[in-house]
Amino acid sequence: MAFILSEEQAEFRDTLRRFFSETTPSDDVRRLMDTAEGYDASVWSTMAEELGLQGVPFDERHGGQGFGLDELCIVAGELGRALVPCPYFASVVLAGGVLKHVASEAQREALLPRIASGAVATLALVEPGQGRWDATSIRMETPPEADDGRLTGIKDVVLDGTTAEIILVVTRSPGSRGWEGLSVHWLEAPIEGMQPKALQPMDATRKLARLHFNGARSQVLGQPGEAGPALQVALDEALVALCAEMVGGMEFVHESAVDYARSRHQFGRPIGSFQAIKHKCADVQIDLEGARAAICAARDAAGSDEFPLLASIAKAHCSDAYYRATQENVQIHGGVGFTWEYDAHLYLRRAKSSQQLLGDADQHRERIARTLEAHA
Amino acid sequence: MAFILSEEQAEFRDTLRRFFSETTPSDDVRRLMDTAEGYDASVWSTMAEELGLQGVPFDERHGGQGFGLDELCIVAGELGRALVPCPYFASVVLAGGVLKHVASEAQREALLPRIASGAVATLALVEPGQGRWDATSIRMETPPEADDGRLTGIKDVVLDGTTAEIILVVTRSPGSRGWEGLSVHWLEAPIEGMQPKALQPMDATRKLARLHFNGARSQVLGQPGEAGPALQVALDEALVALCAEMVGGMEFVHESAVDYARSRHQFGRPIGSFQAIKHKCADVQIDLEGARAAICAARDAAGSDEFPLLASIAKAHCSDAYYRATQENVQIHGGVGFTWEYDAHLYLRRAKSSQQLLGDADQHRERIARTLEAHA
Amino acid sequence: MQRSDTPEQAEFRTEVREWLEAHAEPRKGEGDWSNGPREHTPEAEAAYFERCREWQRTRFDGGFACITWPEKYGGRGGTPVQEIIYGQEEAHFDVTAGFLPASISLVGPALMRHGSVEQCKRYLRPLMRGEETWCQLFSEPDAGSDLAAVRTRAERDGDEFVVNGQKLWTTSAQHCDYGILLARTNAEAPKHAGITFLLVDMKIPGIEVRPLITMKGDRHFNEVFFTDVRVDVANVCGEIDRGWAVAKTTLANESMMIGTGTQTQGTTASLVQYAMDHGRWEDPLVRQRVAEAYVQERLLGFLRDRLQEAVLEGRMPDVDGSVMKILWSESRTLRAEVGLDIQGTDGLLAGDDAFDHAYWQQLVLDRSMGSVGGGTLEVHRNGIGERVLGLAREPRADRDVAFRDLKTSTEG
């Protein structure tokens, strides 16, 4: 994300870019994506201990750096650019965000410092057969109070679900609908009554799991049945961070395509001098400038009434824009672009899977429409 | 439509092309579109009397030529190519088609010879507020049998509704739904209890009217309440003829754009040598070959079970393909393309209005989906 | 997005607002005169043009025209920040100077940078005050995207040039007093090297202006014919045969302006209302498309905010003009299509029979102007590729060749 940064922010970004290019070059990305845990534990702890990245969005009293969404977007952007396989998004952005907004102060004090210092956390939300990343269609039931928070059911496509030790699970009170009646539970893995099963992901740089709950005990975060509004805020912030991550990747593939169009010659000319190629690059540039502006607009509106709408606008645009950019990158590279050894397909896979993450463009357009309807 | 014609058919097409270029050059199109009736009565009667065009699809015993959908498509294609303002589509294709399929033999004998010899007829189907060309959402009620077929209600966007003397009106039996319970009524204008009001059309080469019914007497065609299936066949045939008309226009604007791209020079080269222009032309060519093939496939399947599906495929494709071709034509022509005096906008208006006629692409895709569902 | 003004900015904003309240009526809605001539008749268009002139004069006299221009030329000597603040405030009032500010910022910088002291003295003040209005005589039948291919000849005859040829797409020429003219003074030189930039009185003999009617029916553009028109060499702006450099000063501003104009009419919100009123809103396809149009519209707005914010905060804007222009054109197209499509069969109508007085039909017809006028979208995509991304230009067949030896359409 290179769009109106303060000097400190630009320096922070440059530091991260150097750090990831040294610690996680493409070869390491490929090595890590073939492992079960999917990340390099020593890089992960350097990120926490030396750079303090896992604490970026948390208050200092929670072991964090006290930064805002701006800095979180910078980290996400650089992770997306270098395609660093690690549980940052699941742990810091998703679970950390939910804890920040939903948990009680005592729970935040207990959990956020652990995440900030590198404990892996995640959020289990989607359910099998649901087919969409959508909190309002959750069916897993909140257990009765007398029941020690014993959870039953299945959660699907849980990011880093086999490696996370702190797991947050969203359930709903029987009979409730939409954003009403939602609760977030917290449990520590491994735990009796929960089996994680690794799923094969199309984008191997982001690990997925299915969690089978069979009476695992949990504690409710904050007030039972009342997590909805705070959960929505947390998910909207995660949406903006995800968009920043996508734009980080988009910038990389765009630069890569433009470089190739400049240097590759066919028919005695650089291929970038042909309008078919030049206009593809121009279209990605237009998409990219729009994406950056959308993220900045959403980021700057954090906390305001317009934030949910702007977050959805950003995702509706970035979903398709990033994927298109990765396709054009492959197409501009011609044959080279679709070899296994060239990185283009890793970004294409990431872009394709990011389309679904936190809701696809259709879902966000529907949400935008319903917001417009409410104001009409 | 230039796609696999027999020698006789090709000759027929060439005759028509010559005839319309002589009788209805662009200047006449512009003159006629500014008149209230919207067509040249003497050309219209030459079409009927000398060329027998208004009788093309009718049996010889009904004063027709006994040709099939193939020849009807050829006529429609040439009318679309030259953008001839005349009530052919309303009269021969729509009303004539409905009479052929819905009316009793006695009614056919009474009415088809009149249409074949140049009487103007039309079909009143759409209703205000309905917003779509869709027989299933008709609400105007079939009057009780004792009531002399007295019609009450409003029909909207009736093609050539102020000039037609034979007017067919679709109604439904109270309580019926979908394609059930439909009746087609016939009345002769002018008639007490019906006020036609001319509407200003965006595409001035095709006249539109709103008809207010206030007790006008009518006769039912065929059996009351049972017109549905036959009406559907008639509308599907009209759909294919409409697509042929659209492809006729599409061929014209495509040729015009390609000619311009060949002869216009900028930067010391023909503009067609620039990929941005060349690829636009290529894309229209691809659309065009697909459109021709779709029409031929539908035409060849007339009478078979697959006909409705193929008719919808043709419309779903041609709707957007024709409109796109007219836009590219304007864009390739640059400034010249958007002047009033250049014909590009007449075709653009026709293409835009043809998108809605007999149902837009969304409606036909929905119908295709429902057909696939039925066969799944 | 609400920014907080600095104290100086707030003070200026108050000054502007008070002045506007004293001189103009607040904006009311669709019926405002400033939304353009209501009818496409020559009379209505001329009356509208007069009101635009009047407002330009009022603005100038109030000290709010040409805010950033140097005081020595009659400008305010103000900042781009003040220009933006003025624009933000003016948008709340039923006033417009129409095409004049655009025309002024095409002519003014060329004069100030390349014109003689006498030319500046003679022309700048009446230009800024809207007393004398100017048109741009650049495009020709064979010089569209390839603007340097002008064929209109200016042949030297003593102290005069004799001009013969035809110009095209001249905005508002029928209402203008003067024109800036590109004419070929040397056909032996390569294409870009034999052009001269002339200041021409539109009322002198031999100039004939013929309005061109666009596909939506207005008289925005004109053809202008020159037959043995005599122009004094004193009216050369810059140097003889070096007019392309002057023209480039003019062209640099043009696409930016078209891309950034404020769009107050036809926003997506009014589509929502339409769809709800007509029972189309429950169609998820309609909601998707309206949302898509809305997203595009907001993206453009975000970029415009960024651009203005950069200026307000004293940074270099990081948004490219061609990007703005393409997004503007595409978002307008999308909105027009969605707006018309959701009307279903009602969209077949025109004039008073159509919804919103056929506003959406007009917008659909106008879309082509948006994607050709001010440079075609193709030309702007080339610009992004070459200027922003550093991709190689096309091999050029028209450099280093005498203009008279170049291939043109008319020979084709």
Add this chain to the structure above:
Amino acid sequence: MQRSDTPEQAEFRTEVREWLEAHAEPRKGEGDWSNGPREHTPEAEAAYFERCREWQRTRFDGGFACITWPEKYGGRGGTPVQEIIYGQEEAHFDVTAGFLPASISLVGPALMRHGSVEQCKRYLRPLMRGEETWCQLFSEPDAGSDLAAVRTRAERDGDEFVVNGQKLWTTSAQHCDYGILLARTNAEAPKHAGITFLLVDMKIPGIEVRPLITMKGDRHFNEVFFTDVRVDVANVCGEIDRGWAVAKTTLANESMMIGTGTQTQGTTASLVQYAMDHGRWEDPLVRQRVAEAYVQERLLGFLRDRLQEAVLEGRMPDVDGSVMKILWSESRTLRAEVGLDIQGTDGLLAGDDAFDHAYWQQLVLDRSMGSVGGGTLEVHRNGIGERVLGLAREPRADRDVAFRDLKTSTEG
């Protein structure tokens, strides 16, 4: 569309059907061996290739390989009509010769048209029978869309050429016995004029084949390295330095074949079933997209039917190969995207965790191959513009210049 055969055609169809019933199993479904190797391991791919060879031999011995080729070369001397009928019937059986028919129709016509009598005698029959398999050594790192830019050198040394260089995108090279090679024999001549077409034994020393893994994980393509490989001048096909003419015979067939291959898997109908099973069918957006994909698929089918019908009825086909290729690629892309998108979050998965063993994920990754392999979509759009519509070619910088003086990527 069912056409009625002429009596001769019906007779041939019966002959084919009876022969197929005697030699093959009927097609059953997704699990058929002929749908391709089940796993992307070298062993599975080699085993699949062997089965393809076997079926090619069976076909040839039955008289149904190379149906239209002249009898004097070992073909059936049959008609394109018979070829189409055979293809229609074979499609009902669980058999395929995989890449061999494509490879055979690239090599065969070049040999028959430009090869010597000895070459035809030596190579044609084993080629047709699948005993000796052939790969196409054309593309290079710097010669992709611009195929004539080959840099692989073949230097004359007595009765031999010494070949050095690298080829790329060589389909199935790891399984092939021979290759057709384009090599530069004269770098002083213009690009198209110094190329020679050689027949090369892939087993001789100095040739190294390295499989290239594609983004979806298969070993469809290879890099082939030549180090001092000695090829007898007797293996020149056509004339020395005139190999481009031979290459063009080969290229003429290539894009046509890729565009017209029968697509039996992944048709839109299976998407309907998926959406219905997963409760997505009631979403109108899903129905729209499935219908859109279906329309594209049918359009392609209509064009293919037209093409075949034209041949069956003895007319010139009026469908262009590049049109077919682009429609094929675009319809495949659309189907892939729709197929994956309607799976929602299930689409995030791969391998056995994914629906249809990740068939749709593979198709999405494969789409790029469809829009680059056999000529990029851009090259085919140029082709339609120039060949079909008669638009001017780009100005060429690479004609009439000695090859060694041309700019290339590696210098960039």
